[in-house]
Amino acid sequence: MEVFVFDWITYLLGFALLILFLQAAIYIFREYERGVLFTLGRFTRVSGPGFVLIIPFVQQFVRTDLRMFVEDVPSQDVISRDNVSVQVNAVIYFRIVDPQRAIINVADFRAAVSQLAQTTLRSVLGKHELDEMLAERDKLNADIQEILDRQTDAWGIKVANVEIKHVDIDESMVRAIAKQAEAERLRRARVINAEGEYQAAAKLVDAAKLLATQPNSMQLRYFNALSDIATDKTSTVVFPLPVDLLPKGKTQEG
Structure with a gap:
């Protein structure tokens, strides 16, 4: 048993x-x-x-894991080339293309990519002015993606895309940008008004040259102007009358 x-x-x-x-x-x-x-x-x-x-x-x-990783880059304090302090955060999309290098060449590839993205974000944006950060995000995204992709190639990592999410500006700088935009609109309005005056003056010169070829046409313009003014019965019209229009007998008596 x-x-x-x-x-x-x-x-x-x-x-x-x-x-x-x-x-x-x-x-x-x-x-x-x-x-x-x-x-x-x-x-x-x-x-x-x-x-x-x-x-x-x-x-x-x-x-x-060969799937796409999404890494959120924390807000970074950046001083632009025109000495404006801003806070910028971004998101990175990357994946492993060579598992051997991703495991052997770097201890923690996700932490390495995150730290590299933070330093690259500050370095690239610091070379540009504030207006470029706000208006040319696609170009900045491409520049950051190219730098990260080149540096992470030794780790077997492919950076597919970089997107800048937010550019936070101080409240005083927001007011300054608003004033700048208002001044720009005012400048454009004055330029458009001046161009209109210039075109109107050019047309008046052409009209004067045309009227000078036929002196009698000025009398017709007088009559047209008098007809336009006569519609308002509350005003008194003093209209100059050319001497040539008066009868010869009355002119002699005068």
Whole structure:
């Protein structure tokens, strides 16, 4: 009886060890996952997706995710080239393209990308004026993305996109920008008014030249002006009458 019980315990222990062995030896990677395999601490290969079998305790896998990561860059205090203090935050989209370099060349690639993005954001925006930060965000996004992508290439990281979300300005600077915009609109209004006066003066010169070719046409303009004024019966009109229009007899008596 004791031998029978001992055999059952042995079988159970052997079955448990087999389960533990298989659990440590079998890896299943999803479609978006890859495994970086190390054999006795040395890099062997990148495996996945699907079913992978390894030698437990001799080989070890480190999982990586190939999906897009979204990293929020905290607000950074930036002094623009025209000495304006602003707070800027952004968001970065990146993914792993080389699992081997992402695991071997950097300890924590997400933290590394985040810190690099913060310093790059301050460095790039500090070279531009405030107006450029507000009006040329697409260009700034492209510049930051290009710098980050070039520097993270050694880590097996591809920076797909960078978007500046907010540019926070001090309240006093907001009022100054509003005054500047108002002054710009006033300048445009004055320029448009001056151009209108210039065009009107040019047309008057042309009209005067045309009227000078026919002296009698000036009398017709007098009559037209008198007709326009006569519609208002509450005013007294003093209209100059050319001497040429008076009868010759009355002019002689005068």
